[in-house]
Amino acid sequence: MSDTLTRLAEVLEARKGAAADSSYVASLYHKGLNKILEKVGEESIETILAAKDAAASGDASDLIYETADLWFHSLVMLAALDQHPQAVLDELDRRFGLSGLAEKAARPQS
């Protein structure tokens, strides 16, 4: 799972030197941080609406699609601020360790 984030982070880093009209990510960098944050906000709202629809209809396909958009734009935000997604995964790992669930999951069932 995290391999996808690593490979995507590499592409996002490479887009930093690219011309605005060469790719979607390059165009976002050229528009600046405010535009990137606007996209994160937009995608957050679309994800919430899709979650409501999924709960009502039982069909989660739009929710998965919108969540991918939200994660993607969050990764662009992190890259624009020179942050790597591994730092977020490390933070989640730290919290998982703190909760004691990691040890519980590793322990054989009796």
Ligand SMILES: N=c1c2ncn([C@@H]3O[C@H](COP(=O)(O)OP(=O)(O)OP(=O)(O)O)[C@@H](O)[C@H]3O)c2ncn1[C@@H]1O[C@H](COP(=O)(O)O)[C@@H](O)[C@H]1O
């Ligand atoms: N995962 C994604 C990804 N997810 C969503 N999007 C784009 O995000 C945009 C979101 O849709 P919207 O309708 O909200 O946006 P829009 O109308 O195009 O833009 P606005 O004018 O509203 O800002 C669409 O243009 C999608 O194509 C993505 N664009 C790129 N990637 C990945 O990023 C990599 C680099 O992309 P490029 O920089 O385009 O080569 C690609 O190889 C992909 O792996």
